[in-house]
Amino acid sequence: MLRFVVDCIANLGAVLLHKLVQMGQALLMLLQATTVQPKASSLTRLIQQLYVVGVQSLIIILVSALFIGMVLGLQGFTLLSAYGSEQAVGQMVALTLVRELAPVVAALLFAGRAGSALTAEIGLMKATEQLASLEMFGIDPLHRIVAPRFWAGIISLPLLVAIFSLVGIYGGHLVAVEWLGVYSGSYWGNMQQAVDFNEDVLNGMLKALVFAFLISWIALYQGYSCLPTSQGISAATTRTVVYSSLAILGFDFILTALMFGGAV
Amino acid sequence: MNKRWLELSVGAMMVAGIAALVALALQVSGGSMRNVGHYPVSALFENAAGLGPKAKVTMAGVTIGEVVAVGIDPDTLMAEVRMQIYGQINYLSIDSSASILTAGLLGEKYVGITAGAEDDLLGAGDVIEDTQSALILEELIGQFLINLGDK
Numbered sequence: 334m335l336r337f338v339v340d341c342i343a344n345l346g347a348v349l350l351h352k353l354v355q356m357g358q359a360l361l362m363l364l365q366a367t368t369v370q371p372k373a374s375s376l377t378r379l380i381q382q383l384y385v386v387g388v389q390s391l392i393i394i395l396v397s398a399l400f401i402g403m404v405l406g407l408q409g410f411t412l413l414s415a416y417g418s419e420q421a422v423g424q425m426v427a428l429t430l431v432r433e434l435a436p437v438v439a440a441l442l443f444a445g446r447a448g449s450a451l452t453a454e455i456g457l458m459k460a461t462e463q464l465a466s467l468e469m470f471g472i473d474p475l476h477r478i479v480a481p482r483f484w485a486g487i488i489s490l491p492l493l494v495a496i497f498s499l500v501g502i503y504g505g506h507l508v509a510v511e512w513l514g515v516y517s518g519s520y521w522g523n524m525q526q527a528v529d530f531n532e533d534v535l536n537g538m539l540k541a542l543v544f545a546f547l548i549s550w551i552a553l554y555q556g557y558s559c560l561p562t563s564q565g566i567s568a569a570t571t572r573t574v575v576y577s578s579l580a581i582l583g584f585d586f587i588l589t590a591l592m593f594g595g596a597v
Numbered sequence: 598m599n600k601r602w603l604e605l606s607v608g609a610m611m612v613a614g615i616a617a618l619v620a621l622a623l624q625v626s627g628g629s630m631r632n633v634g635h636y637p638v639s640a641l642f643e644n645a646a647g648l649g650p651k652a653k654v655t656m657a658g659v660t661i662g663e664v665v666a667v668g669i670d671p672d673t674l675m676a677e678v679r680m681q682i683y684g685q686i687n688y689l690s691i692d693s694s695a696s697i698l699t700a701g702l703l704g705e706k707y708v709g710i711t712a713g714a715e716d717d718l719l720g721a722g723d724v725i726e727d728t729q730s731a732l733i734l735e736e737l738i739g740q741f742l743i744n745l746g747d748k
Contacts (some may be wrong), residue, residue, distance in 0.1 A: 383607045391610060427625050492614025499617040502625060524626025534621045 342518035366479040366553075377581040386447045387484065387489030391496070393442055398497040401438060402504025405429055409505070410513050417511075423520035431528060431537045432593065435498040437585050440544035443490050444577035448552035452480055452573040455556030456566035465556075471502040479553050486549030487542070494541035498534075536592045543546040543588060547580045634684030635662060640695040640708070640725035645676035646733055647706040654680050654712040661686045664708060680708060682719075689719040696729035698748055706731060 409422040455478060458464050464474040502524075509515045528534065552573045559569030645667050654662035662682035670677040682689070692713030699706055710725075719725070 380604055380607050383610070384603050388606045388610045431621065433623065460737040489610075492610060492617075494639050495617040495621060499620050499625075521624070524625055530622050530626040534618075534626055538618070 335473065335528065355558070357571040358558065359528040359550065361553055361562065362475060362479065362557055363483070363550055364369070365473075366475040366483055367486040369480060375476075375481060377532050378477075379484055382481045382485035383489060386451070386485040387493065390443055390446045390489065390493060393446055393587070394439055394497050394502055396492045396502035397442060398435070398437065399504040402426060402430065402501030402506075403432060403508045405434075405501070406505035406508035406513075408417045410509050419509075419515055420519035422505070422515055423502075423521055423522075426509070427524040427528050428533065430498050430501040430505075431533045433490050433585070433589070435494050435501060436537050437581060439494045439497045440490060440541065440548060440581045441578055443493065443545075444548045444552070444581065445574055447486065447489070447574050448548045449570045450488075451549075451552040452556035452559070452570045453566055455482075455553065456561075456569050459557070460561040460563070461565060462561075479557065483549045483553055486552075487545045489493075490545035491538050492540040495538065495545060498504045501550060532592075535589075539592075540588050541587065543584055544581050548577045551577050551580065600720060636664070636687075636721040637664075637675055637679060638682050638689075638719060638721075638723055638725060639679045640728050641670055641673060641675040641677055642695075642697060642730050643675055644730040645678055645697060646731045646732065647699075648676075648678060648708070648731065649706075651735040652705065653707040654682065654710060655707055655711065656686075656689075661710065678708065687718065689713075690715040691717040691719050691723065692727065693719060693725060694729065695725045695726035697731035698707050699732060 405426045406422060409425040410419050413419045413425065415420055455464075458474075458478065464478065467474045467477060506517075506520060510517045510520050555569040555573045555576070559565045601677075615666045636713045638691055646668055648664060650666055653660050654664060654665040662680050664678055664680050667678045668677050669675070678695075689710065690713040694711045695711065696709050696711070697706055713727075
């Protein structure tokens, strides 16, 4: 019996140590990939990755932003018209989007669309020993493969979040003003009174930056450290999406509490 | 993939993202940055019920600042309302009066400033002496019921 308890505790310790080692490896990978003198040719690779990570995510971001904005407009209108204050719908749509929904939903979509692709790509490179052959040529795969993808993620997501917010707000405008007949002046006027650029828009962008960092880091580490088999790649891709989503939601709560938690 | 097209689309995305941020600044937040330049002023009220931080401070219906904190002044045991008035509103006279008002019947509470006549101006850290407390609906209804009972 005592033996069993000791074994259990030892197993727990082993798991914890393993996780700590993994986090240490992930941190080292990030440090090595980001602390490098950029060369002229790295810009070309960055642009290539910006296209894959950013531009190719645009469609899903645009479409979901439009629909989320429209749903917010519709729900906000029905809810607020019960209190006779449907002109506040613009304010509700804008604050919800700028503070919460745009960073979180765009980041979740980005993790599913771009993060999983990054993991699978790097995992396959590892499985087919492309990373090892790069090293044989004396090219550091962290600089050549990981770094441009990391920076591409960091640059793309905040831009995508800004686009998401704006398209969502126009989606809300489409439903609330064009369809349900809220006066356009009060839609924009209430919004402009309620939304503060520093406090709301920039804090939303800061959230996006944190999420971009988390997603890129998790996706690249999962790809870089996956088992070089087909099951290994599929498991790593799944882990990327699951871990990124959990990290986004968890950090969103912490950031929201810090930013809007009413520091008294 | 044509390299020219690649660069063009990435550039277009960057421009679209930055343009969206600018639009958020101008169209959505109305270019409002409340935290630029302000000076502190306080006022003592007999009752500041319903007033809290972030409440508006207005003059003639125009927002000129916001409430920072509401607390009890230990000497007079009155409610001390600390406010920040925007820096560009630097022409309030020292005998201005402050009252706590309600937007609509059940709306939020805010502070209304009425300008005075003195030449001396209200500066940083000054206290507004002439104040009028919050209207408390329950007290008003109580008063009304008592009056009703007297008849």
